[in-house]
Amino acid sequence: MRFHDLRHTYASMMFAAGFEPYEVSRWMGHTNVSTTDGIHAHLYPSDYNEQIARFEAFIATGTDE
Numbered sequence: 001m002r003f004h005d006l007r008h009t010y011a012s013m014m015f016a017a018g019f020e021p022y023e024v025s026r027w028m029g030h031t032n033v034s035t036t037d038g039i040h041a042h043l044y045p046s047d048y049n050e051q052i053a054r055f056e057a058f059i060a061t062g063t064d065e
Contacts, residue, residue, distance in 0.1 A: 011036065 007028070014024045025036035 008039070011039075 011024055011028055014027065015021075019027075021033050021037055025033045028036055030036045
């Protein structure tokens with residue numbers, strides 16, 4: 001495992017824990033928040049729970065309610 005793999009995981013976990021992009025960017029030492037967002041912000045499967053539930057309800061009933 002490379003150092004940057006650990007760094008990448010750390011930043012992604014900070015996003016998953018609810019830290020704001022600006023906060024993560026500062027911790028990572030990036031001068032631009034878009035660098036942090038582009039490299040480290042990944043969606044975890046749990047990020048989709050609400051959308052998946054709405055989609056399943058739509059498929060089952062024809063409505064998302």
